[in-house]
Amino acid sequence: MDGINSLFLLGGLLLFLSVISTTLSARLGLPLLLMFLGVGMLAGEEGIGGIEFDNFFTATVIGQLALAVILLDGGLRTRFESFRIALKPASVLASWGVIATVALLGIFATFYMGLDWRFGVLMAAIVGSTDAGAVFSLLRNSGVRLNERVQATLEIESGANDPMAIFLVTALIALTMNPEKSGVASFLWMLVQQLGFGLAMGFVGGKVLSRLMRRLNLAEGLYALMIVSGGLLMFAFTNLIGGSGFLAVYLTGVFIGNQHSHATEHVLRVMDGLAWLAQASMFVVLGLLVTPTRLWEHGLDALVLAAFLMLVARPLAVVSSIWKFHYNKRELAYISWVGLRGAVPITLAMMPLMMGVPNARLLFDVAFAVVILSLLIQGATIPMVAHWLRVSVPPKPEPKxxxxxxxxxxxxxxxxxxxxxxxxxxxxxxxxxxxxxxxxxxxxxxxxxxxxxxxxxxxxxxxxxxxxxxxxxxxxxxxxxxxxxxETGSSMSLSQSFFGEFVVNPSSLAGDLAMAYGLQLDEAESNLTLRQLFKKRFEGVPVEGDRIHIGGFVLTVKETDKDGSMKWLGLKVPS
Structure with missing residues (x-):
């Protein structure tokens, strides 16, 4: 019993320290996930705790379970409107974007570190995809409100790119261990299974669980437990039949979260705590695994790879993926910057270790160092870069x-x-x-x-x-x-400086506005409504914050309705 109580004491102490560290995270402006990693590293064998922990199987189990809960929570908070805005570009980013990132980084790692090309590309595949847990956590706790197109693209991409990353890592491990038995056809069939079964089981699981949630009369606290257990059931079953459990559990959450019912509020409130607990537990355990001296040994290599990933591979992959979807340069730059790495690369780096890939510890150490650098550099600068690139919109007044x-x-x-x-x-x-x-x-x-x-x-x-x-x-x-x-004087001036001094109805005739302010419009445009004129001049789906120029005047989308149609426009008059 003493051993069990000691384990409980240790677990409780680590989680308690993680909770306390959140206040320090807020004061220092550091990502919360980095603080959890820090608690784990301090408690590890080279930290003040001196805990020796190198059980990669247990860490993988905890990591997979935590990621499933985090993805389920992220899906519950993803609106269908986000898919209307960003499904196509996010899907391309989650597929071709991952491949392009891995190819570029793999070639660089192979030549820079003098590795076998299969090992170099495997290293790139481990850190090549964005992490849903990091993206959901850091974007929603950053205090910055991104325009809807950028926010939706980043969240859907991170929730959907795990199948491609897992496929690439699995295929490259097979190519490294058994090259003679590895064929293109088997790899393609694996990818089809991952995506097909993941999509199908996510749809089925979401529909079944949302219907049960509406029809069953349970105690308030049991609805969330039903959703979590149902989500984990879909996650495990999809993995067993060869599909992507991560994709299935994310889509399950999306379908449940968009079915408004009496149980939805209870589920979301409980899921807040469960998702936080999952993130804290996962990153503390991952922190226990790492040895700081080994990180220091590979620190320079990790820094060079992280710099190439952030500044070259990710930007080129983003531009080649979504340039035709009418994102402006600032949006492309921000999406490139917020290619956050988190628990997924570390979890993927455990696969070669458990499957006996030679020199696999190097993969784990480099992946861990890249994640720390990503959280420290990219995660900590999310608000600053958003304001600098002007992809944020003024805070929206909301109920307390x-x-x-x-x-x-x-x-x-x-x-x-x-x-x-x-x-x-x-x-x-x-x-x-x-x-x-x-x-x-x-x-x-x-x-x-x-x-x-x-x-x-x-x-x-x-x-x-x-x-x-x-x-x-x-x-x-x-x-x-x-x-x-x-609204106070300062908040109103902030809103006016962004949207303009006047609010106009998009159903108004463009010709009337032109006549009032002496604007130059041809006859065809004068007969259009402002909504029609905006859509004619703006390529893509307009969201809040998008703008067009008419001479020196600026029309900005101030508010949209649930269907994405423009509700109000802001008009900025040249000084």
Whole structure:
């Protein structure tokens, strides 16, 4: 029993230190995943903990399980609208983009390190794909709001590129170990299996689990356990039949997350904690595996390979993959930069070790060092580079919190909390006065929290900075109310500097705008609506932040509806 309790004590201590390290991560601006790795390395045999851990099989099991949970959580938060915007380019990036990256880096590694070409390309295949756990975690916790096309492309690519990476690593290991038994036909059939079974089982699993979630009447906490166990079931079964379990579990999450039901809110709240626990456990265990002295021995090689990967291989692969999908140069540069490496390369690097590939420890050490450099350099600069390349859009006013009261399987009442910002429009107003021009029967305040206590509403109640007001709000008024609570002089000026001083209806005639401001438009364009004119001049699917120029004037997409159609345009007038 003492051994079991010691194991529990050790596990609890490592996770506790990981939680505490999150505050240090926020202060230093370092990626949280890097802090988890640091905790594991400090606890390892060359750290202050002195724990000797070199069980690659156990680490692989933990890594695969954690990645499945992380991908399931990422799928649950991916909207179908993202696929409408970025499915084709992301699919090309997840297939040809991985191949191009591996080919370029493999050739470089072969000549730079003087390796056999099969070993050099295998090294490139291990670190050639972006990591879903790192992308989902760092993009959503970076504090920057990317334009929807860039965000969707990065998330879908990272969620879908694992089959290609696993295929390349498996094929290259076979080519290294048994070259005489390796054939092109068998490799192609393996790829078809990975993609085909992964897509099919993800669709089936998502449909079945989403239907069960709507029909079963379970205790609130059990819905998330059902989804996690169902997702792991699809992951394992798909792997057993030769498909990509990672692709299957990601798509399972996508289909479940887009089926709004009474259980969805409970599932998402629990999955937050489970995904965090999965990331912490995985990176702490991976940190225990590494030996800092070995990393230092291969540090220069890893630095050179990482630099080539970040600055040459990834950018060329991105440009060759999606140049025809009408991304501008800044977007291509940012997508190239956010080619984050994380747990997937380290997990893939364990495969050669367990299969007895000669000199496989070198692959693991280099892959680990590349991941650390990627998180340290690329992960830590996500917000800065986004602002520098101008691929971010101003923060969107949002409720502080939200709840739903479900009245039936398909009917609910949304409850939203809004915090009063100092100098905002609503400060000093009665809570009911805030929504006086909205639908008074559908939008009303039912609670006010002041100094963490409930304040009784009266005729003389006035909102103060720091108050949290809870409203029943119909979906189409959520953002309108959020703007009134959040907008101050500084936030309004930020929005105006980006979108422009005026808001115009895209259904307005372009000719009317041209006449009002003396713009030069030919007769054909004058008879178009602004929406039609925008689509004519802008190639691709417009998203928030996209813009066209008419003379010295700039039209910017300010807001889109659920179908992706332009709802409002911003007009910036030349000074």
């Amino acid at each position: 919190d939200s709840r739903e009261i479900w009245l039936s399987e398909s009917a609910s009442v949304p409850l939203l909390a809004y915090e009063v910002v100092a100098d905002s429009d609503v400060e000093g107003m009665h809570p009911d006065e805030v929504a006086h021009d909205l639908d008074l029967l559908a939008t009303r305040c039912f609670a006010l929290i002041r100094n963490h206590k409930r304040e009784e509403l009266g005729l003389d109640t006035r909102l103060k900075a720091g108050d949290v007001a809870w409203y029943i709000v119909p979906e189409h008024q959520v953002e309108t109310l959020a703007k009134r609570f959040a």
